Amino acid sequence: MILYSTRDKNSCLDALLAVVSGISPEGGLFVPKTFPKLTQDEILNYCNLTYPQLCALVLNKFFDELSIDELNDITAAAYKKFDTNEVAPLHKLTDSEYVLELIHGPTIAFKDMALQVLPRLLLIAKDKKNIDEITLVLVATSGDTGKAALDGFADVPNTKIVVFYPNDGVSEFQKLQMVTQEGKNTFTASVKGNFDDAQTGVKNIFANKDFEALLKSKNIKLSSANSINFGRLAPQVAYYISAYVNLVKYGAINIGEKINFTVPTGNFGNILAAYYAKKMGLPINKLICASNRNNVLTDFFSTGKYSANREFFKTISPSMDILISSNLERLLFEILDQDCEETQMLILNLKNNGEYELGKDKQEVLKQDFFALFASEEETNSAIKSTFEKYGYLIDPHTAVAQFVYEEYIKKTNDKTVNVVVSTASPYKFCSDVLNALNLPVSSDIFECAERLNNYTKAKIPECVMDLKGKKIIHTDNLEKQQMLEYIESIIK
Ligand SMILES: *Cc1c(COP(=O)(O)O)cnc(C)c1O
Secondary structure, three states, X not given: OEEEEOOOOOOEEEHHHHHHHOOOOOOOOEEEOOOOOOOHHHHHHHOOOOHHHHXXXXXXXXXXXXXXXXXXXXXXXXXOOOOOOOOOOEEEEEOOEEEEEOOOOXXXXXXHHHHOOHHHHHHHHHHHOOOOOEEEEEEEOOOHHHHHHHHHHOOOOOEEEEEEEEOOOOOHHHHHHHHOOOOOOEEEEEEOOOXXXXXXXXXXXXXXXXXXXXXXXOOEEEEEOXXXXXXXXXXXXXXXXXHHHHHHHOOOOOOXXXXXXXXXXXXXXXXXXXXXXXXHOOOEEEEEEEEOOOXXXXXXXXXXXXXXXXXXXXXXXXXXXXXXXXXXXXXXXXHOOOOHHHHHHXXXXXXXXXXXXXXXXXXXXXXXXXXXXXXXXXXXXXXXXHHHHHHXXXXXXXXXXXXXXHHHHHHHHOOOOOEEEEEOEOHHHHHHHHHHHOOOOOOOOHHHHHXXXXXXXXXXXXXXXXXXXXXXXXXXXEEOHHHHHHHHHHHHO
């Protein structure tokens, strides 16, 4: 299908080329003009499919230039590395509360759901469009995207990947995952500053015309693996549909019955995919947007005013420590009835003044689909503890933010609709914080922490955790913000 830029009606590309480009030349994000439809019969048919088969059919709605066979090959390969055939299983807490586990991929965070697919989409897109350039993938990460992108792109032909992460903004485990990454085409360095510094650095490199000319002379083209790439959004739509299909299969809901999703949110990519699924026809009542102490989205949904002019907090859910949620632009575009000029005006305001505000009528439109709350650090900790005590179920701090917010939502609304909390990382990715929340002693050795957590909770340790133990540290660079470009230049020399 053809995708359009959120900032310029005349800038459009087919979906495969949009994956290669990442972002539209004037800075807009690629979006569908009309959403493909999902019928009730299709949902029923999906009940008989494996996850990769279901995902291929969903992808085909966006990437209709690819055959079902080609997409089946892509999704079968992408989800082979997951530690369960179900890929995205549902865990039942009560008759009306489920957890969608997106934590079974090679890096034990939900980013794998899309980042195992994206490199394969990119390869087939370049092949179909006869593009012979080398792709240089640049990533700024708050922790999980970096490792998932490195794993997805490692040893992909004609591709190099460079990941920048904030020096002290990621967990020790996340850092170890990245600095031990193998593969001749993978590079990663820490940057002094927070995530927004790393992301701004990457954005500046994308906008640097001299650098672009240098790359062109070497037949290299920049691309992005951040969630602004449409190739990440499309595979995420599939797991919302799969969750619904599973609830029907288990008899937890009747076909056509609406459900809620509660999503721990940072850059707004994950929850946006749920919104797209709703637009396609998946029966969804409310999307509950859960934030941590960096509650810029909570304020946005309750007041219509988005303001990044506020203090930045480091929390125990670091992948949600974000003040500028890039994918919100795609929601704005829809709320503003796909008006590019208006969308661009708001984004320009954000860029120049750090804020923008929606009109009253548009605020009401948002409230039809969304509900937003946040969890403080104490509330996040207490949700980890109470969920384990109540259900014997161990969750990570990001998932705990969502679990807390969902429980608050029930108190405020008494809405009995079946809810699915989206689980975005394994608790073993954040062992010391989880031990802390359970009032257990923390060791300075992260592997000892993992074993301690396992002893106490009996939650299975994912294989990749202990695999890290003997791995060689390969990437050691620590950069000033101004050195990011130099670092890339040394790689492409
Ligand atoms: C990336 C991430 C999030 C936030 O997802 P967005 O798509 O950026 O909103 C939440 N939890 C974890 C564990 C993540 O890695």
